[in-house]
Amino acid sequence: MPREITAYSNPLVKRVRALREKRHRREEGLFLAEGLRIVAEAEEAGRLPRYIFHAREMRDHPLLRRIANACEAAGGEAVETTADILGKLSGKDNPQTVLGVYDEFETDLAALDRGASGIWLVAQALRDPGNLGTMLRTGDAVGAGGLILVDECVDPFSLEAVRASMGAVFTQAIARASWAEFIGWLRAGPGTLVALSLRTEIDYREPTYPAPTFLLVGNEARGLPAEYEDACDLRVKLPMRGKADSLNAAVATAVMAYTVLSLAV
Amino acid sequence: MPREITAYSNPLVKRVRALREKRHRREEGLFLAEGLRIVAEAEEAGRLPRYIFHAREMRDHPLLRRIANACEAAGGEAVETTADILGKLSGKDNPQTVLGVYDEFETDLAALDRGASGIWLVAQALRDPGNLGTMLRTGDAVGAGGLILVDECVDPFSLEAVRASMGAVFTQAIARASWAEFIGWLRAGPGTLVALSLRTEIDYREPTYPAPTFLLVGNEARGLPAEYEDACDLRVKLPMRGKADSLNAAVATAVMAYTVLSLAV
Numbered sequence A, B: 001m002p003r004e005i006t007a008y009s010n011p012l013v014k015r016v017r018a019l020r021e022k023r024h025r026r027e028e029g030l031f032l033a034e035g036l037r038i039v040a041e042a043e044e045a046g047r048l049p050r051y052i053f054h055a056r057e058m059r060d061h062p063l064l065r066r067i068a069n070a071c072e073a074a075g076g077e078a079v080e081t082t083a084d085i086l087g088k089l090s091g092k093d094n095p096q097t098v099l100g101v102y103d104e105f106e107t108d109l110a111a112l113d114r115g116a117s118g119i120w121l122v123a124q125a126l127r128d129p130g131n132l133g134t135m136l137r138t139g140d141a142v143g144a145g146g147l148i149l150v151d152e153c154v155d156p157f158s159l160e161a162v163r164a165s166m167g168a169v170f171t172q173a174i175a176r177a178s179w180a181e182f183i184g185w186l187r188a189g190p191g192t193l194v195a196l197s198l199r200t201e202i203d204y205r206e207p208t209y210p211a212p213t214f215l216l217v218g219n220e221a222r223g224l225p226a227e228y229e230d231a232c233d234l235r236v237k238l239p240m241r242g243k244a245d246s247l248n249a250a251v252a253t254a255v256m257a258y259t260v261l262s263l264a265v
Helices: A011-020 A022-028 A036-044 A062-073 A083-090 A129-142 A159-165 A179-187 A226-230 A249-263 B011-020 B022-028 B036-044 B062-073 B083-090 B129-142 B159-165 B179-187 B226-230 B249-263
Strands: A003-005 A030-034 A051-055 A077-081 A098-103 A119-124 A146-150 A173-177 A192-196 A213-217 A234-236 B003-005 B030-034 B051-055 B077-081 B098-103 B119-124 B146-150 B173-177 B192-196 B213-217 B234-236
Touching (some): A011 A022, A011 A030, A011 A051, A030 A036, A030 A159, A036 A098, A119 A129, A119 A249, A129 B249, A146 A179, A213 A249, B011 B022, B011 B098, B030 B159, B036 B098, B062 B077, B119 B129, B119 B249, B129 B159, B129 B249, B173 B179, B192 B249
Parallel strands (some): A146 A173, B192 B234
Antiparallel strands (some): A030 A098, B030 B098, B051 B098
C-alpha cells in the first residue's frame, strides 16, 4: 500500500523537489520523470522508479498499480499525494498525476556497443535541455544506438531534457566524454564520423553513410570547433535558402538522421 | 540621442515589460524581440522597432547606432538602459544587450501570395511557443513562403516563439485562420495539402510534392483531427523504428520540409 504524504514540509518531498537542481541530482544519483506514459516506457525498458508519486485519483489505475507494486517489490516506495505537491515537485502549474524518481544511469563510452545500430547521434557542447531531450526522442524514432555528449553539455537527467525526450531517456544509451576520449574510442573500432557543418560544399544528400555512422552536431551558437570538423571523415551541409544560415540543432540533427537512414549502406 | 532610463519604475519600462503577456500584446499591438542579431535581421526585412532598448556598452556599436537612428527617424525612440532593466524586460538573468519593441504584423490569409514559394508550413492547434518559433526558423531555412496557424495556436509574437525563431518571425509570412477559413482559402487556388500522419502506410519519400505544397502538422499531443486528415490530398508518415511512435512536432515538420524540397516537382 502506498504511503500518503500531504504535507509540503515532508522530508522526502523536500528531497525530491531538490532533484530539479543538478547539484542535488549529482549528490543523490537520482532524477525525475513525469507522467504515467513515460513511467510506463521506463518500466518497459526495464527501469523501475525508486519512488513513485501519484495523485489520489490514480490510486486504482491498473498500469499505475502494477508499476507501483513492482517498484515496492524491488525495494522502492509508492507515495500517494496531492496535486499541489505534485506541482511543487515538478515546478508546473498543471502537473502530471504521476512522477517517478529514478537512479541515474551509467554514461560511460566503454559501455556502448557500437554494433548495436547503424546510426549514433553525437552532440558537442550542447546547451539547451530541450534540444538534448528532443535529440534523444529523435534517436529513438530513427533507431539510433544512443546519444554521445561530447565536452561540457547540459545535463541529460534534467527535468526539461527528460520531459522533451518523451521517455527516450530510458530507451537510448547515453554516454558523456571529452573530445579526446570520444575520438580515441571512435577510432579504436569501425565508424564513420560525419560533421554537420556550415564550412563545406558537400550537400548532405550526396554521400552514402556506411554503418555505423556517427552524426556530430555542435553547440547551438558556435557550431563545432574547426579542429573537430577536420578530424571527421566527412563534413556535410544542409541547404539554406533563407535569410539566416542555421537551423535549430535538434532539427538539423533530425533531418540528417532521417537522411542517414535513407542513404545508409 | 537616446533617452536614458535607469529606474525600473519608469512607465515605459513597465509598459514594455508587460508585453511578455499576451493580453498586453493584444492591447498594444506590440511585441518584443531580443538581441542585436535579430533586430538587424528585422531591419533587413524592412521592420524597424518602435522602441529600441540597449545597454550603455552598445552606445557606439555601429550597427546598433544605425538601427537606433533609423528607428528615431521613423518616429520611434531609442533608450539607453541598464543590464538590470534589460533583464527585467526580457525575464532573463543574462539578458541580451539590445531589445526591440515591434508592431505586430497583419496575419490575414488573404495577404498571402501562395505563388511566392513551392512550400508552406501549416500547423494546427500548436501549443508550444518553442515549436512555433523553430518552425518559423525552419521555414526560413527551406525557403518556405510562411507559416499558417490553424485553429487556436500559441501566439507567434510571444517572447519564446520570437526567440526560437532566431529572427525568422520577421522574414516568414504568418497567417492565422480557423480550419474552415483555411481549407476554403486553400481550395480557391492551386496547392497540394499534405498531412503528416500516423494513420497511413505511405512513406514520406514515396510521393512527389507538386508546388505549392502545404505541409500540415497537428497538435503536439493529439496530432490532427481525423476529418482534417481526410480533407488532405495526401497523408504520409515518417518511419518510426523505436519504442515511441512520434517525433517532436517541429522536428517532424523539418524532416518533411527538407524532403519536400528534395522531391518537389
